[in-house]
Amino acid sequence: MYVKICGLSEPEHVATAVEAGADAVGFVMTRSPRRIAPERAAELAALVPAHVLTVGVFRGEDPETVRAAALASGVRGVQLHGRHPHGDFTALKDLGGVLVRAVDAEADLRCGAYDEDLLLVDAPHAGSGQPWDWAAVRGRPTGRWMLAGGLDPANVTEAIAAAGPWGVDVSSGVEISPGVKDSALIRAFVKAVRGAR
Numbered sequence: 001m002y003v004k005i006c007g008l009s010e011p012e013h014v015a016t017a018v019e020a021g022a023d024a025v026g027f028v029m030t031r032s033p034r035r036i037a038p039e040r041a042a043e044l045a046a047l048v049p050a051h052v053l054t055v056g057v058f059r060g061e062d063p064e065t066v067r068a069a070a071l072a073s074g075v076r077g078v079q080l081h082g083r084h085p086h087g088d089f090t091a092l093k094d095l096g097g098v099l100v101r102a103v104d105a106e107a108d109l110r111c112g113a114y115d116e117d118l119l120l121v122d123a124p125h126a127g128s129g130q131p132w133d134w135a136a137v138r139g140r141p142t143g144r145w146m147l148a149g150g151l152d153p154a155n156v157t158e159a160i161a162a163a164g165p166w167g168v169d170v171s172s173g174v175e176i177s178p179g180v181k182d183s184a185l186i187r188a189f190v191k192a193v194r195g196a197r
Helices: 011-020 038-045 063-073 086-095 156-163 183-195
Strands: 002-005 024-028 053-058 077-081 098-104 118-122 145-147 167-170 175-177
Touching (some): 002 183, 011 038, 024 038, 038 053, 053 098, 063 086, 086 098, 118 167, 145 156
Parallel strands (some): 077 098, 118 145, 145 167
16 A cells, blocks of 8 residues: 655654555645745655655646646655646656646546556545545545545545545644644554554
């Protein structure tokens, strides 16, 4: 089960995610309580070993803005959240990194439909931290897709059983307050996911 820890902003939490066995870490460079500058993302990405994917997260920015931030931060993946047109993904394909399309359950749930490498299926109100009807998407997404939205160490096993995803993504579920991660929660989340196999 693929695990992405998103919204990281402190070196200690990046280190914890890597040590706990996360497959990917995300740095938010768009409007959010977790937003960091590309320069800060570059400092954090430099701490991440090559086998862990670093992802820059964006929502609504145009491809050139995303490109500039991705290059400045040195992330190896780009996540476009929301209803970005197909052309935005095509425009970023030449970056050579992993493209992640993050949408709600009403969107096209075929991974690769927009030339993305990974699909992320999120809650209707992304970033709310509220659990939603994970079972409603079971059997609908195709390919390599991650479940997100309201996940935490206590419910991720239930969510995996309900939705049957290829991977999971967490942000607020490993925080003690908006934007403030907790190392113990990060470790507990990864442990719970690994135990859900």
